[in-house]
Amino acid sequence: MEYQALYRKYRPKKFSDLLGQDHIVTTLKNSIIKDKISHAYLFSGPRGTGKTSTAKVFAKAVNCLNLEAGEPCGSCTICEEINNNEIIDIIEIDAASNNGVEEIRELREKVKYAPSKCKYKVYIIDEVHMLTTGAFNALLKTLEEPPQHVIFILATTEPHKLPLTIISRCQRFDFKKISVQVIVEGLKAIIEKENIKIEEKALKKIAKVADGALRDAISLLDKAVSYSPELITTDAIDEICGTVSEEEIEDIILNIINKETEALLFQVNNIANKGKNIQQLIEDIIYYLRDLLIFKNVPEYFSTDNFKVFSELELNNDDIYQMIDEFNRTLNEIKYTNHPLILLELALIKLTTGVESKELKKTIEKDKEIKEENLEKKEESKEEIEDKKESVEDSEEILEKLKKIRINNTLALADKKVLEEVKIKWLDLTSYSLDPELGPSAGLLLDADVKVASAESVIVSYPYESMALRINYDIENMEKLLHLVIGRPYKIIAITEEEWLKIRGEYIGALRTGKKYTVIKEDVDYGVLAQKNNSEDLKSTSELEQKAIDIFGEDVVEIE
Numbered sequence: 119m120e121y122q123a124l125y126r127k128y129r130p131k132k133f134s135d136l137l138g139q140d141h142i143v144t145t146l147k148n149s150i151i152k153d154k155i156s157h158a159y160l161f162s163g164p165r166g167t168g169k170t171s172t173a174k175v176f177a178k179a180v181n182c183l184n185l186e187a188g189e190p191c192g193s194c195t196i197c198e199e200i201n202n203n204e205i206i207d208i209i210e211i212d213a214a215s216n217n218g219v220e221e222i223r224e225l226r227e228k229v230k231y232a233p234s235k236c237k238y239k240v241y242i243i244d245e246v247h248m249l250t251t252g253a254f255n256a257l258l259k260t261l262e263e264p265p266q267h268v269i270f271i272l273a274t275t276e277p278h279k280l281p282l283t284i285i286s287r288c289q290r291f292d293f294k295k296i297s298v299q300v301i302v303e304g305l306k307a308i309i310e311k312e313n314i315k316i317e318e319k320a321l322k323k324i325a326k327v328a329d330g331a332l333r334d335a336i337s338l339l340d341k342a343v344s345y346s347p348e349l350i351t352t353d354a355i356d357e358i359c360g361t362v363s364e365e366e367i368e369d370i371i372l373n374i375i376n377k378e379t380e381a382l383l384f385q386v387n388n389i390a391n392k393g394k395n396i397q398q399l400i401e402d403i404i405y406y407l408r409d410l411l412i413f414k415n416v417p418e419y420f421s422t423d424n425f426k427v428f429s430e431l432e433l434n435n436d437d438i439y440q441m442i443d444e445f446n447r448t449l450n451e452i453k454y455t456n457h458p459l460i461l462l463e464l465a466l467i468k469l470t471t472g473v474e475s476k477e478l479k480k481t482i483e484k485d486k487e488i489k490e491e492n493l494e495k496k497e498e499s500k501e502e503i504e505d506k507k508e509s510v511e512d513s514e515e516i517l518e519k520l521k522k523i524r525i526n527n528t529l530a531l532a533d534k535k536v537l538e539e540v541k542i543k544w545l546d547l548t549s550y551s552l553d554p555e556l557g558p559s560a561g562l563l564l565d566a567d568v569k570v571a572s573a574e575s576v577i578v579s580y581p582y583e584s585m586a587l588r589i590n591y592d593i594e595n596m597e598k599l600l601h602l603v604i605g606r607p608y609k610i611i612a613i614t615e616e617e618w619l620k621i622r623g624e625y626i627g628a629l630r631t632g633k634k635y636t637v638i639k640e641d642v643d644y645g646v647l648a649q650k651n652n653s654e655d656l657k658s659t660s661e662l663e664q665k666a667i668d669i670f671g672e673d674v675v676e677i678e
């Protein structure tokens with residue numbers, strides 16, 4: 119039989135198979151039982167924590183023909199076809215490879231059609247943050263008015279990269295890293311079924327290295343099986359992962375306690391020469407020390423003969439805390455240096471002699487200088503961000519001004535006959551809706567509610583602000599299209615329904631009191647609006663900020 123990767127073979131098929139995300143599973147199950155299903159979900163969280171698996175189980179559960187207390191039965195035709203990936207109503211899109219507007223536009227086209235067999239068509243869009251701005255806008259349009267038979271599940275490891283307009287339309291679930299204990303349990307179930315021989319310690323090491331990602335843990339187990347099929351030992355895991363054995367970590371700690379500085383330096387250099395990861399080594403030392411602290415205070419917590427070597431040593435909590443502190447500090451500083459080994463050596467010297475080595479310190483100081491230079495550069499970029507923000511604020515002001523003038527002028531010259539004429543010509547927009555370039559704009563305009571028109575301009579309204587903004591920030595292109603349809607240069611301004619109610623109220627009030635609207639000169643340079651639209655639309659600031667965060671880290675770049 120063809121070999122199947124373990125993580126595929128053991129992909130969760132039911133809610134009860136999903137590990138470590140109990141709060142999410144319970145909520146989803148209840149929503150199905152109570153028939154309170156929403157049309158858009160956002161699953162965010164670190165990789166390997168079960169986002170797409172949960173999405174698939176959910177897709178099955180909402181469509182299953184014999185639902186059992188919120189769980190898909192697994193044996194009806196729908197469940198079977200979904201399990202075998204044979205059903206066309208569950209559509210998985212990987213945004214990382216399909217980030218074009220085209221794919222989403224195609225999705226928008228097909229969304230309208232009823233599902234072939236299922237009750238719900240479920241779109242699972244993985245890594246949704248990779249979509250382009252154009253694709254987001256297209257998706258947003260669908261999310262704003264999703265057909266009854268459609269459910270969207272957006273999955274992402276980086277929710278901060280999503281436009282707020284998308285996030286606000288979804289019911290959001292945050293997936294957490296899965297604990298070592300839960301991962302060990304999950305692996306044990308597989309080990310039993312597959313009859314895999316593995317040392318208990320090796321199992322725990324896999325779970326630790328996987329860092330909260332069950333999928334990574336299962337993949338690692340898979341690798342380990344092919345690496346040493348008879349018995350998986352911790353050595354095998356260390357070889358595969360570039361980690362250091364527990365005995366070696368024990369030795370390091372013993373050497374610290376016995377103040378064997380030279381032996382220690384020799385030892386860590388040796389480890390580094392083998393190409394092991396120093397940061398991972400420090401993390402492992404801290405992890406070990408934490409366990410040692412527990413052992414010192416609650417020995418019965420560990421059933422094995424771990425820490426036997428330490429039981430005879432005189433070692434108090436303060437000693438252990440001091441080591442943990444020192445290694446934690448080192449771990450923090452490692453981010454800013456190209457010399458992780460030197461930092462580790464410094465820490466070891468300090469722990470064993472109580473003094474800090476001057477020569478080593480110099481190298482680190484130099485590193486720090488470089489780091490500070492970089493910090494200055496960061497400051498500069500921060501200014502750039504501020505500039506960018508200003509220009510966004512500017513464009514908001516300009517739009518407000520333009521809106522005021524155009525609303526006023528359209529009302530001042532409002533003509534009912536012209537309105538009828540415009541409404542009829544508006545329908546001609548349909549002939550552009552299949553045009554590859556003008557199609558999206560035509561579609562957006564067709565969705566508008568034409569409220570007031572004069573010979574020169576028109577006020578249109580939309581239920582959502584995001585839609586109105588898409589007109590206003592692309593006003594020049596919209597007007598080019600309107601020129602074609604109306605047959606003369608024609609201005610437009612878009613507002614929300616809410617704004618319209620207010621404007622209408624004011625207009626009626628003015629008519630009653632005899633106040634007249636007079637035409638104001640339109641001296642607004644709205645080129646900057648299009649600029650904003652071109653510069654990656656409405657999420658330009660957040661994207662720039664994100665870029666800065668990617669480069670400099672979250673604590674340097676503050677987000678309001």
Ligand SMILES: [Zn+2]
Pocket residue numbers: 181182183184185190191192193194195196197198
């Ligand atoms: Zn079923």
